[in-house]
Structures are given as structure tokens and as C-alpha cells.
Amino acid sequence: MGLLRYTLWRFAQSIPVLIGIITITFFLANQIPGDPVEIMLGPSPAQEQVEAIQARYGLDRPAHERYLTYLAGVATGDLGWSIYYDRPVLEMILLRLPVTMYLTVSAFAFAIVTAIPLGVLSAKRRNEPADHVSRVVSLVGVSTPSFWIGLMLIIVFAFHLGWFPARGLPLPWASPADVRGASTQVEVVRTSLYHLAMPMVALGTLQMAQITRIERSSMVDSLQGEYVKLARAYGVPESTIVRKHAFQVAQLPVITIVGLGLSTALGGAVLTETVFEIQGMGRLIITAINNQDYELIMGTTFMFGVAFVVGVIITDIAYAYIDPRVTYGDEA
Amino acid sequence: MSDPLLSVENLKTQFFTEDGTVRAVDGISFDVHEGEIVGLVGESGAGKSVATSSLLRLVDSPGEIVGGEVTFKGRTLFGLEEDANGDLRPRDDMLSEEEMRREIRGREIAIIFQDPMESLNPVFTVGGQLREFIELNRDLSEEEAKREAIDMLREVGIPAPETRYDEYPHQFSGGMRQRVLIAMALACQPDLIIADEPTTALDVTVEGQILAMVEELQRKYDTSFVWVTHDMSVVAEICDRVNVMYLGEIIEHATVDDLFYDTKHPYTRALLDSMPRPDETVHELNPIRGVMPEAIDPPSGCRFHPRCPDGREVCREVHPEPRDLAEAGEPTHRAACVKYDAFDVGYDESRPLEADVTGGFDAGLTETGGDE
Numbered sequence: 129m130g131l132l133r134y135t136l137w138r139f140a141q142s143i144p145v146l147i148g149i150i151t152i153t154f155f156l157a158n159q160i161p162g163d164p165v166e167i168m169l170g171p172s173p174a175q176e177q178v179e180a181i182q183a184r185y186g187l188d189r190p191a192h193e194r195y196l197t198y199l200a201g202v203a204t205g206d207l208g209w210s211i212y213y214d215r216p217v218l219e220m221i222l223l224r225l226p227v228t229m230y231l232t233v234s235a236f237a238f239a240i241v242t243a244i245p246l247g248v249l250s251a252k253r254r255n256e257p258a259d260h261v262s263r264v265v266s267l268v269g270v271s272t273p274s275f276w277i278g279l280m281l282i283i284v285f286a287f288h289l290g291w292f293p294a295r296g297l298p299l300p301w302a303s304p305a306d307v308r309g310a311s312t313q314v315e316v317v318r319t320s321l322y323h324l325a326m327p328m329v330a331l332g333t334l335q336m337a338q339i340t341r342i343e344r345s346s347m348v349d350s351l352q353g354e355y356v357k358l359a360r361a362y363g364v365p366e367s368t369i370v371r372k373h374a375f376q377v378a379q380l381p382v383i384t385i386v387g388l389g390l391s392t393a394l395g396g397a398v399l400t401e402t403v404f405e406i407q408g409m410g411r412l413i414i415t416a417i418n419n420q421d422y423e424l425i426m427g428t429t430f431m432f433g434v435a436f437v438v439g440v441i442i443t444d445i446a447y448a449y450i451d452p453r454v455t456y457g458d459e460a
Numbered sequence: 461m462s463d464p465l466l467s468v469e470n471l472k473t474q475f476f477t478e479d480g481t482v483r484a485v486d487g488i489s490f491d492v493h494e495g496e497i498v499g500l501v502g503e504s505g506a507g508k509s510v511a512t513s514s515l516l517r518l519v520d521s522p523g524e525i526v527g528g529e530v531t532f533k534g535r536t537l538f539g540l541e542e543d544a545n546g547d548l549r550p551r552d553d554m555l556s557e558e559e560m561r562r563e564i565r566g567r568e569i570a571i572i573f574q575d576p577m578e579s580l581n582p583v584f585t586v587g588g589q590l591r592e593f594i595e596l597n598r599d600l601s602e603e604e605a606k607r608e609a610i611d612m613l614r615e616v617g618i619p620a621p622e623t624r625y626d627e628y629p630h631q632f633s634g635g636m637r638q639r640v641l642i643a644m645a646l647a648c649q650p651d652l653i654i655a656d657e658p659t660t661a662l663d664v665t666v667e668g669q670i671l672a673m674v675e676e677l678q679r680k681y682d683t684s685f686v687w688v689t690h691d692m693s694v695v696a697e698i699c700d701r702v703n704v705m706y707l708g709e710i711i712e713h714a715t716v717d718d719l720f721y722d723t724k725h726p727y728t729r730a731l732l733d734s735m736p737r738p739d740e741t742v743h744e745l746n747p748i749r750g751v752m753p754e755a756i757d758p759p760s761g762c763r764f765h766p767r768c769p770d771g772r773e774v775c776r777e778v779h780p781e782p783r784d785l786a787e788a789g790e791p792t793h794r795a796a797c798v799k800y801d802a803f804d805v806g807y808d809e810s811r812p813l814e815a816d817v818t819g820g821f822d823a824g825l826t827e828t829g830g831d832e
Contacts, residue, residue, distance in 0.1 A: 451583060
């Protein structure tokens with residue numbers, strides 16, 4: 129099986145998972161006490177008003193009927209209507225998703241770029257001072273919640289030092305007219321990066337710490353491998369052994385952690401976006417839940433589900449690419 | 461005879477652990493001449509593998525070579541001297557780590573490790589790994605090295621080497637991987653190959669094929685070998701001269717014929733008695749009683765005395781160094797056992813030791829037997 133067919137096959141396999149997500153979310157959301165109409169109209173509304181609004185959003189129909197309608201809608205790319213924003217759910221998601229993607233991908237890039245050299249260095253200098261420092265840093269990183277890091281960054285770098293802005297996150301490709309204090313595209317990008325720095329660190333620290341730990345232990349194992357002994361016995365320079373022979377084998381567990389971390393990071397994005405007042409998916413899902421906006425809750429949850437599935441599939445593909453022992457299923 | 465290719469004098473390697481110092485290799489001496497296969501035999505834990513890694517200075521921490529001298533083609537691979545304060549320091553002519561890596565490892569002395577399943581890197585193609593080592597140690601271009609690699613794979617009996625070149629180690633069987641490791645060693649065209657139990661992980665038929673192949677290739681390329689094994693039948697098949705190791709020491713050294721037909725040391729005798737031989741019919745094999753003690757706290761005197769059938773009081777006190785016991789004009793046959801007249805320490809008058817093997821297999825069996 130080729131890589132493309134394998135990828136398509138994995139996506140096809142994920143359809144039942146996504147249907148499961150929709151089903152569970154649908155019935156859970158409907159179990160929340162209270163309903164959106166109540167929230168909209170305030171206390172003691174007129175009966176006619178309630179009925180009119182229920183009819184308008186189809187809330188007067190029984191749950192199983194609405195469920196099937198919703199499922200059919202999702203299949204055709206229609207994620208429903210947001211009562212709170214009074215706009216299509218898909219439109220809201222497409223507005224917010226890029227912000228969250230921008231934040232999450234940057235946080236991951238930050239995590240990988242710092243964690244891998246740190247982990248390798250730690251493994252190479254095992255039980256030396258550099259290793260101890262890196263281990264303490266990663267232990268602290270793993271055990272500190274991202275929102276706390278975010279608050280501390282705001283207090284130090286925004287409030288006291290004033291180096292970075294504490295609120296919002298304009299996208300680098302936004303038009304200069306929409307970004308305050310920017311008149312050219314270059315300035316937009318610069319403003320965007322300034323805004324990005326703190327939330328990126330807040331969100332990326334946990335990932336960085338986890339990746340550092342796994343990279344270290346994986347490299348320590350790999351450097352003790354027989355193939356490393358063999359390379360040394362054939363006069364391969366130590367730097368080549370670390371960079372090539374030991375490194376590539378050691379990345380297999382790291383890939384798993386990175387892939388799974390992608391979904392953890394989305395959860396972390398909810399908190400980070402709240403702390404930094406970023407209008408992303410995290411804020412959207414919170415607004416949806418607070419206002420019992422059924423279809424918006426389902427739409428946003430569904431998107432998180434899709435992100436998780438994509439993360440897992442990317443992990444699998446990366447695995448098959450780097451480890452020749454993993455096949456695309458034709459030799460099993 | 462001309463100067464030996466490799467000569468090892470009183471080599472000592474120790475491991476500094478929390479429980480104390482493990483004297484894994486404790487003053488061994490042997491040499492290898494051009495075109496020879498020299499065996500290094502002993503039970504597990506005798507220090508054979510540590511000895512071979514020490515030759516290439518590849519002992520990992522907490523292990524350290526603490527004494528002795530290793531000379532290869534007139535160059536000092538390892539050698540210490542005393543400085544003005546009486547502390548030991550590396551001699552000026554000892555090769556640096558960089559020189560060892562560039563000029564000795566792979567290029568002059570190659571090694572075949574005992575575990576073919578783990579020795580190849582799982583994420584690179586077999587051919588790529590072979591080519592890398594050839595490029596590095598023979599200064600060939602990438603294409604030349606690839607051609608050489610394919611030729612060598614064919615030489616060691618791998619069918620369709622052009623296709624196999626691009627395959628990964630997991631697509632090879634154990635025997636095939638071992639052939640690849642042998643090809644690796646030969647392809648670098650070293651003068652000496654250290655084979656560290658290369659056939660131990662393989663089944664007997666494959667072992668036979670590989671030994672036959674090594675003998676043939678050895679004749680063709682005239683490479684010298686240090687062949688490490690615990691298997692006397694392998695020794696009989698391919699070695700010219702043999703060193704028997706026990707607890708970090710070489711206790712007997714002889715040509716292969718002398719070792720089998722004129723065995724001197726009781727340990728060698730016991731090793732030979734513990735395995736079947738095609739030239740002798742026995743009803744029962746004789747395992748060596750007890751287990752080898754830890755090298756962290758070796759027995760006093762002769763280290764084999766607690767397990768030795770010929771042990772006497774004197775063996776507990778006198779630590780024998782190997783001495784040449786051969787008749788004049790015969791090839792050297794060294795053994796370290798005080799029962800021979802050459803030692804003259806009063807063995808004949810000494811009382812035999814009580815047979816008290818503590819903690820050995822026999823003791824264990826008696827204890828469990830009591831429960832039944």
C-alpha cells in the first residue's frame with residue numbers, strides 16, 4: 129500500500145470515531161439543565177415568544193429527530209447555526225480556528241526546537257551539571273500549569289517590564305487596517321510576533337518539558353545500543369554517532385509524544401486563550417457552553433475531535449516514514 | 461619467528477562499582493601472529509569480552525584499563541609509565557583517542573560482535589551501514605564503497621546482494637545478519653579481526669556454515685583473528701593457538717592440538733570433560749562443579765582452587781603465573797597450575813582440600829532435594 133492510500137485509509141477509519149464524538153456531544157449537550165431560549169429571553173418570557181424561537185431553531189422537535197438532522201448536516205459540511213452569534217457555526221469556526229492553529233503550531237515549534245537539543249545534550253552529558261539543570265527545568269515545566277505560567281509572564285514581562293503586550297493575538301496575515309498601530313504588512317507581522325511570544329511560551333512549556341524528558345531517556349537508551357558500540361568500533365566520529373546513528377532510532381518514542389501532545393495542547397489553548405484574551409477556538413467553546421449554544425458546542429467539540437484524529441494520523445505516518453519496520457499494512 | 465602482529469602484556473581492566481572494584485581482566489598476556497586464528501576461551505564472566513574491548517580501548521565507564529601494554533604493528537595502543545611522583549600516566553608513544561579512532565578502529569583492527577540481532581542499526585539499510593564503514597576506513601568514494609559493499613555481501617554468501625543492499629536489518633535472518641557483520645569486518649581490510657562470540661546466537665547448522673566460510677575467507681585475505689568463544693568445538697574447528705581464560709586470567713596457552721591431547725590445566729581438563737567429543741565415547745558428561753566466583757572478590761591463591769578436583773592446601777596460598785611446560789623444541793605450552801614440577805612449591809606434600817563448594821549448583825540441588 130502506498131503512503132497516499134494508507135493516509136486515506138486511516139482517514140476512512142476515523143469516521144466512526146467522529147460519529148461517536150458527535151453522538152456523545154449531542155446527547156450530553158442536551159442534558160445540560162436550562163436551555164438557550166431561557167438565556168436569550170431572560171426570566172419569565174411570554175409563552176408565544178418562547179414557542180416562536182423554539183420553532184425558529186427547530187428546538188421544538190424531539191431530540192432523536194434533531195440528532196439525525198444534525199448528522200445529515202455534518203455529512204454535507206453544514207455544522208448548524210449558532211444561536212448566540214446568530215451566524216453559521218462553520219463561519220465562526222473558520223474565523224477562530226486560524227488563531228488557535230497559529231498559537232498551537234508556534235507553541236509546538238518552540239517546544240520542539242528547544243526540547244530536542246536540550247534532551248540530546250542531557251543524554252550526552254548524562255549525570256553531569258548540564259544534565260541536572262535540564263532535568264530540573266523539565267520537571268518544573270511538566271508540573272506547572274500553563275495558565276499559571278501565562279499569568280506570571282504577564283506580571284513580569286507585560287506589567288512590570290512592559291516588553292510584551294498582554295492581550296490579544298492578531299494574525300500575521302491580517303490586513304494593516306484591522307491591526308491597531310500598524311500601517312504596513314511588515315508591521316502587522318511584527319505586532320503579531322510580539323503578541324505571540326508570551327502565549328507561545330505559556331502553552332509550549334509543558335510540551336517542551338515532556339519532549340525533553342522523553343528525548344533524554346530515549347537518547348540514553350539509544351546511545352547504549354549495540355549499533356552505537358559497533359559504530360564506535362569502526363571509528364565513526366562521536367558527533368556523527370550522536371547526530372545520526374543514535375538520534376534517528378531515538379526519535380520513535382518522541383514522535384508518539386509529540387503526536388499525542390497535539391491534543392493536550394488544544395486543551396491547554398483553551399486556558400491560554402482565556403488568560404491572554406485571545407479570540408480563538410478555546411474562547412469560542414467556552415462562550416458556546418456558557419450560553420448553551422447547542423450547535424456551536426457540537427461544532428467546536430467536533431473540530432477538536434478532528435484535530436485529535438489528524439494528530440494521531442500524522443504520528444502514524446511519521447512513524448512509518450522514519451521506522452522501516454513499520455509497514456503500511458500490506459505485509460501484516 | 462617474526463614479531464607478532466598484536467602483543468598484549470599484563471593487561472588489566474577494572475570496573476569501579478559501588479560494591480567495589482571488579483577485576484574483570486587481571487593481567488593477561490598473549491600475542492597474535494600474521495595469518496593466525498588465536499582463540500580466547502572461557503565460561504561466561506571470565507572477562508573475554510572486556511579483554512577484547514580493551515584491545516580497542518572501547519571499555520565504557522565505570523570500566524577502565526588500569527595497566528599493561530598493548531602493541532600492534534609496533535604502535536602502542538595502550539601503555540602506561542610512572543611519572544616523577546610515582547603516579548601512572550599514559551606513555552608519550554601511546555596513541556591518542558583521535559588516532560585510535562582514525563587509524564586503528566575499523567581500519568587496522570575490526571570487530572565482530574556477538575549479537576547479530578542488535579548490532580545493526582534498525583533504521584538504516586544494511587548496505588548503507590556497510591558502505592559508511594567502508595568509506596570511512598578505506599578512503600573510497602561513495603560509488604566505489606557501494607560496489608565494494610555489494611561484492612563483499614556476495615563474498616559472504618548473501619544471495620542477490622544488489623537487492624539485499626537496499627533492505628533493512630529486520631528483513632534479514634540472524635545468520636544473514638551475522639554474515640553482514642563479517643562482511644563489514646572483512647570489507648574494511650583490517651590486519652586483525654576480533655570475533656567476539658560471533659556464532660553464539662546462531663543455531664548449530666548456521667554456525668557450521670559460518671565457520672567454514674570464515675576459514676575460507678581467512679585463507680584468501682590472510683587476515684589474523686582473535687576468536688572469542690566459550691565453545692571448545694568451535695576452538696577445535698578453527699583456531700591455531702588457544703588461550704583459556706578463568707576469572708580474568710589466562711590459565712593455559714597452547715596450540716590447539718596440545719590443548720586437546722596434552723591438556724595441562726585442571727580447568728581446561730574440566731571444560732573438555734563437560735562437553736561431548738566426537739573422538740571419545742562417554743556415558744555421562746561431567747559438568748564443572750560449582751559456579752565461577754565473582755571477579756569482585758576472587759579466591760585467594762589459584763582462583764580455580766575451590767572448584768578444582770586436584771586442589772590442595774598449597775593451591776589456596778600460592779597464586780601461580782603461567783609457565784612454559786613444553787619440552788625443549790616443542791611449541792610453547794604455558795599453564796598456571798602448581799601441580800607441575802616447574803612450580804616447585806610443595807604441591808606433592810600438601811594435603812588435598814576438603815570438597816566444600818559453597819553456593820554452587822550442587823549445594824542448590826541438595827537443598828531443594830530436601831523439600832521433597
